[in-house]
Structures are given as C-alpha cells and as structure tokens.
Amino acid sequence: MEITEIKQKLTIANVLHYYGLKTDKQSRINCPFHEDKTPSMQVYYKTQTAYCFSSNCKTHGKSMDVIDFIMHKENSTKSGAINKAKEIIGYTEPNSKERYQPELSREQFLGNMYQYFKNAVSNSKPAKDYLQQRNLDHKKIEIGYNAGQFHHGARRDEQLINQCLEYGLLIDKNILGRTGEKAYGVFGKWCICFALKNKDNEVTGLYFRSTLNDKESRHFYLKNRKGLYPNYPDKNTKKLIVTESIIDGASLLQIKEIADNYSVLACYGTNGLTEEHQQAIKDLPQLEEIIFFFDNDTAGKEAVKKYGAMLGSEYPKLKLTTAEPINKDINETLQGHDESIFIELLNNRTELIFSSEEKNKSEEPKEKIIAGGGSPLDFLKRKHFRNQMEISQQSNGEKL
Known part of the structure; x- marks a missing residue:
C-alpha cells in the first residue's frame, strides 16, 4: 500500500478517533504533543491535516497530515508511522480474505492492545481515581488501563482470543461461562499498564500494576518479558x-x-x-x-x-x-x-x-x-x- 493510497483511505477523523481524541465545535483539540490546558491544535477536515498554534509545541510551524500525526503520537520513524497507519486502516494483503491480519507479529499485536488500553483510561473512573491517588497524569505520560473487557461482546473474535492466549493476555482455565461459551482468565485485569519497548520503539512487553490491592503492591509482567521502559534511551543521551x-x-x-x-x-x-x-x-x-x-x-x-x-x-x-x-x-x-x-x-x-x-x-x-x-x-x-x-x-x- 502506497502513501497516496493510505491518505485516501485514512482520514484525520479516523486517526483522532483511534487515539481517543475528539474535537470541539470549532474543530479544535488540546494538543497531544505538549501540555495544553486550552485547545491550541486546529483540525482541518477538508485537507485532512492538523496544526498546533502553540510555540511550546515541538510540531509548531508545520502542518501535519495523518502520517505525520501518527509519527509524533507514536514517537516513531516515518516508516513506523506508515506501518501503524496500515494497522489503523485494518490493512491486509490483497489476497487475504481476513478482516484482520491473521499473523500479526508480537510487536504489532501488543502495540494494538496497548493502544486499546490507553484509550480506555479516559472512560474509566477506577483508573482515573487510582492515577490521581498516585499523582500520575495520563495526559503527560503514556498509561493504559485493562478493564478485562477486550474480548467480550462485539469484540469477541477468535483470532483476537488466540493471539491473547499466545502472548499471555488471556488464560485458558478450561471452564464455561454462564452463556455456555468458553470463559477465560484475564491477565492484568483491573490494572494500569505501561509498555516496554525495543530499539525500534515497538511494544514488546507490558507491565501491569493493580488498582485494587495497592497495599501489597501487586504487579505483573506479561510472560516472556522483553523491552525497556519507557524505551531505549536516545543515542545522544549524556x-x-x-x-x-x-x-x-x-x-x-x-x-x-x-x-x-x-x-x-x-x-x-x-x-x-x-x-x-x-x-x-x-x-x-x-x-x-x-x-x-x-x-x-x-x-x-x-x-x-x-x-x-x-x-x-x-x-x-x-x-x-x-x-x-x-x-x-x-x-x-x-x-x-x-x-x-x-x-x-x-x-x-x-x-x-x-x-x-x-x-x-x-x-x-x-x-x-x-x-x-x-x-x-x-x-x-x-x-x-x-x-x-x-x-x-x-x-x-x-x-x-
């Protein structure tokens, strides 16, 4: 899929929705790339671009298309942003009949799941209450929340379940639920979570911290732990x-x-x-x-x-x-x-x-x-x- 085709299929509205961002009546949002108490980013739906008017923003002075926006949001290379754009579109190879890629890599799958967990924070009172208690701000740093609902209802997809079982997000307890369907244990349920990343800034592991049992400081790493938090240090680090x-x-x-x-x-x-x-x-x-x-x-x-x-x-x-x-x-x-x-x-x-x-x-x-x-x-x-x-x-x- 070429960049031109990506831009034809992926709108700025799609990207904003994916990252849990919503514009006001004037098509503005609080810029996600710097601390922003009042909306300083303008979204232009006609041109499928966005522009931050704050001089405090690292993107100030440059109009961003969907790929630029993803690149800054993921803190990735342009190549990484293009791959992420394909994931957001739900892109598969031309001959594939599957809606989702049947063979996502560990990095692609965990990256998708972590984005889902990040989006869940804004809609979860338990998560926000816990973060407030710990004086952590999900608007300043990347934090997710696992409510344990990602495989229920309309989200119930056999491919998703199989991948979750493979990488450890679901546990097969060999039991049936009240509906007669197979029930699974959820790893890291009711936990805030953080991503562990590799050299390419891809998510290779997840760390979970319980919001229910803080006195015992219960915390969990996904099996086969790989990656560093928050990422590999910049090469110019002194x-x-x-x-x-x-x-x-x-x-x-x-x-x-x-x-x-x-x-x-x-x-x-x-x-x-x-x-x-x-x-x-x-x-x-x-x-x-x-x-x-x-x-x-x-x-x-x-x-x-x-x-x-x-x-x-x-x-x-x-x-x-x-x-x-x-x-x-x-x-x-x-x-x-x-x-x-x-x-x-x-x-x-x-x-x-x-x-x-x-x-x-x-x-x-x-x-x-x-x-x-x-x-x-x-x-x-x-x-x-x-x-x-x-x-x-x-x-x-x-x-x-």
Missing part, C-alpha cells in the same frame, strides 16, 4: 537517570525539566538491571553520567552499591551519582511534595567514588558529602523543614 521501578520512572517523566534534560530508564526492581538494560547503556556513545534514583531503604541502597560497583568497573571514566527520594520512593515523594523537590534532589546528588580495590570487591563506595554535615538527603530534609516553618510563620503572621 545524563541517564536509572530508577528502581516503572512507576518511579513514570513519575519523573511527568516533570518537564527532567524530561528535557535527562533520559530515564526504569529497572524491574532492585535485582532488575537486566542484560537488556546493560546493553542499552553500552550503546550510548555520549553518556557521561548515570544517576541512580532508587528507593530510600536498605534494599535500594544495597542495589546502588552493587550496580555502582559493577558499572564503575566496566566504565571507569563514567561519572556515577546517586539521589535519594525524601519518602520511601519517588512516587511516594511525588504524592506529598511539589515537583520542584526532585530538581533539588538531582541538583544535590552525591557522587559515588570507587577505588580500584572497591571496584573489584564491590565494596561500599565513598560519597562526597555536601556542606552542612550529613548526607545530601539530610541537607534537603533540613532545608525543606525550614521552608515549611517559614511558610507557617508567614501564614500565622497574616492571620494576626
């Missing part, structure tokens, strides 16, 4: 923040100053710096610094020592630093503090210094301590306490 969890990585990505100046890469727990993570780090030719931003607990600190020593031994010229959240972890800190606290924590991060013997023995690294005594975290806690006291005193003075 400063890389490594977090302990996906939720923590997502929390930092919401902060514009961090997203603009650092790359973020989430581990899969304290033992989750995988070979894929290490290879991605190895493939960053301009990397100057790795900043560990793990949990403020014993397990997190021990993991920083272990991975710091390992990477310090492999990359002796690489600067290794650590920042600690005020609360137990990054997301918990985000729930109780203004976003500016993370800029302070990063600006006051501690450098890890390893001697040759320490690198070989993986012993505890030395730390550069900032002025005022104690650790950088102690310093920021004292500073934060003083700021709160000043605010309180000013407030009391106003009341008097």
